[in-house]
Each structure stands twice: as C-alpha cells, then as structure tokens.
Amino acid sequence: MPMSRLDARVRAISHAVLALALVASIVLWAMVQATYSDYVEWTHGARAEVVAASALWMPDGAEIAVEVLFTAPPVRFQTEIESVQFNVRRTGVHYGFYNIPVPVGFVVAPRGEGAHAVLSLYAPIAPENSGGLLVGPPAAMSGYVAMRVHLPHRKQIVRVALEGDLSTAWGVRK
Amino acid sequence: MNGRLRADALESAARGAAALPAAATALACLVLRDHVPCPPWIAFIPPALAWASIGLAGHSMESLLMSLALSVGLSPLLATGMVLLPAGPHEASMVALIAFRQSIAATIGIMTPLALVSAWIGGAVRGLLDRANPPTWNT
Numbered sequence: 001m002p003m004s005r006l007d008a009r010v011r012a013i014s015h016a017v018l019a020l021a022l023v024a025s026i027v028l029w030a031m032v033q034a035t036y037s038d039y040v041e042w043t044h045g046a047r048a049e050v051v052a053a054s055a056l057w058m059p060d061g062a063e064i065a066v067e068v069l070f071t072a073p074p075v076r077f078q079t080e081i082e083s084v085q086f087n088v089r090r091t092g093v094h095y096g097f098y099n100i101p102v103p104v105g106f107v108v109a110p111r112g113e114g115a116h117a118v119l120s121l122y123a124p125i126a127p128e129n130s131g132g133l134l135v136g137p138p139a140a141m142s143g144y145v146a147m148r149v150h151l152p153h154r155k156q157i158v159r160v161a162l163e164g165d166l167s168t169a170w171g172v173r174k
Numbered sequence: 175m176n177g178r179l180r181a182d183a184l185e186s187a188a189r190g191a192a193a194l195p196a197a198a199t200a201l202a203c204l205v206l207r208d209h210v211p212c213p214p215w216i217a218f219i220p221p222a223l224a225w226a227s228i229g230l231a232g233h234s235m236e237s238l239l240m241s242l243a244l245s246v247g248l249s250p251l252l253a254t255g256m257v258l259l260p261a262g263p264h265e266a267s268m269v270a271l272i273a274f275r276q277s278i279a280a281t282i283g284i285m286t287p288l289a290l291v292s293a294w295i296g297g298a299v300r301g302l303l304d305r306a307n308p309p310t311w312n313t
Contacts, residue, residue, distance in 0.1 A: 006307045010231070010303060011231055011232075013227075013230065014231040017224075017227035018228070021220040021221065022196060024196070025195055025196035025200070025217075028199055028203065028220065029202065029203075031211050032203055032206055032210050033260070036206050036209045037259075037260035039209065040261060041260070152208065152210060153210065153214075154208040
C-alpha cells in the first residue's frame with residue numbers, strides 16, 4: 001500500500017527525532033564518561049606514604065609527629081585533604097586512634113594538576129597510651145588519608161590507604 | 175503479508191535498538207549522578223524523545239510494544255556495562271552489582287512509566303495529525 005504524504009512526513013520527523021535523541025545521549029555520555037573515568041583513574045593513582053613518624057616525650061606530655069607524602073595524578077576537579085586518620089598497634093596492643101584534621105581549604109593541587117604534597121602533622125598521645133607506646137620498640141601505623149573530592153554534584157570523601165612505622169623514644173628516659 | 179509482518183517487526187526492532195542507547199545513558203547517568211555535569215533529569219530527555227518518536231511513527235500496538243520492551247528491557251544491562259567500563263578488575267563485581275541493582279530499580283520506577291507516557295504522547299500527536307489531515311493515499 002503506498003504511503004500518504006502525511007505519513008511519509010511524520011515518519012521522516014520521527015526518524016529525525018530518534019536520531020537527535022541518539023546524538024544527544026552520546027554527547028551526554030561522553031561528558032559523564034570523561035569525568036567518571038578521570039575520577040576512577042585518580043582514585044587508582046592517589047598514594048599516601050609515611051615519610052617519617054615518631055612518638056616523642058614533650059614537656060607537657062607526649063605527641064606523635066608524622067610526615068605524610070601524598071601524590072596523585074592530575075584530575076579535572078579540586079581535591080582537598082580533610083584529615084589523616086590512623087591506628088597505632090604493637091604486637092596486638094592498640095595504642096589509640098588518631099584523627100589529625102588538616103586546616104580547612106588545604107588544596108592539595110589546583111584543578112587539572114597533579115598533587116605532590118608533604119604534610120607535617122602532630123597529635124597528642126593520651127596519657128594511658130603514652131607510657132606503653134614510648135618505652136617499647138617501633139609500632140605500626142595503619143589508616144588512611146581522607147580526601148574531599150569536589151565532583152560536579154557532590155563533595156565525595158575518598159580514603160587513601162596509609163601505612164608505616166612509628167619510631168618511639170625506646171631507651172630514652174623522660 | 176508475511177513479508178510485510180517481517181518488515182514491521184524488523185523496523186520496530188531497529189527503532190527499539192536506536193532508543194536503547196538513550197535509555198541506557200539515562201540509567202548510567204542516574205547511577206553516576208554525582209558525575210553528571212548538568213541536572214540529572216536532563217538525561218531523561220533523550221529517551222523520552224526517542225520513545226515519543228516511536229509513538230509518532232504510528233506503528234501497530236504490537237510493534238510499538240516490541241520497540242519499547244526491547245529498549246526498556248535491555249537498558250539496565252547496557253547501563254551496567256557503561257558504568258563498568260573504566261572500573262578496575264578488583265572492584266568490577268561490586269560496581270556491576272550496584273549499577274545493575276540501581277538500573278533495575280530505575281527501570282521499574284522511572285523508565286517503564288516514562289516509556290509508556292512518551293510513546294502515548296507521540297501516538298496522541300500522530301492521532302491529532304491524522305485527524306487534521308485524513309489520509310488520501312496519494313503518493
């Protein structure tokens with residue numbers, strides 16, 4: 001049966017709308033994919049390592065001094081370090097959980113640039129932990145660097161694993 | 175008659191396949207809503223347009239439903255694949271599970287009603303046009 005002129009015209013419009021929808025969705029996906037794969041690559045490439053860490057007697061108690069090297073590949077959104085959090089253990093004994101906040105707005109790297117930052121942080125050791133921690137051999141630190149990632153619609157917290165040894169004032173008297 | 179039916183089935187399958195990427199993109203954008211650079215509802219405009227165009231084409235009810243079923247039914251699988259693409263091998267199964275679960279929920283809650291309403295709107299526009307200009311069957 002031959003097609004009416006109206007039918008042919010409507011079908012042509014229908015094809016055009018379908019093609020437009022297809023192109024729009026491809027463009028949208030290309031934009032989302034660019035941000036998402038950038039984010040995935042960044043989370044795979046971000047690294048944190050303990051450069052130096054020690055537990056020391058201080059005049060008013062004891063404290064942990066830790067230097068953390070944070071490196072990350074370039075990414076298209078802003079990233080900030082929120083805090084460094086870790087547990088300290090030695091041969092199964094827990095010597096406290098330490099949450100050291102980093103000053104608000106500490107931007108690790110501007111948008112589009114890789115990060116290479118060394119953080120020098122301090123935290124007091126609770127009196128119930130300092131006695132046991134400082135007089136023994138080096139302890140193990142394990143935790144993470146909490147990052148705040150500015151995605152287009154949300155500030156996402158990403159945790160980058162952190163492990164290292166904590167040297168102590170073993171053999172040194174208060 | 176058989177040839178005509180086959181041609182109709184092929185055309186409806188082709189239209190369903192053409193609407194499938196738009197539907198899957200909307201689902202993938204919903205799963206990755208934090209990464210979408212525009213308001214997330216914008217992602218639903220292309221599939222709505224695609225389904226409206228299917229309704230506008232004025233096929234039989236069977237062909238229309240076949241196109242919609244193809245695009246709506248396969249979209250969670252394609253969306254899961256799209257989300258899974260950049261994920262590393264050690265996290266792939268977790269990402270796939272989350273993406274598939276959210277895609278299925280969105281398919282039931284959003285995409286199926288949207289597909290039916292959009293196709294109905296397209297069909298209604300087609301009906302209005304047909305009523306305004308009755309077919310003369312002249313080529």
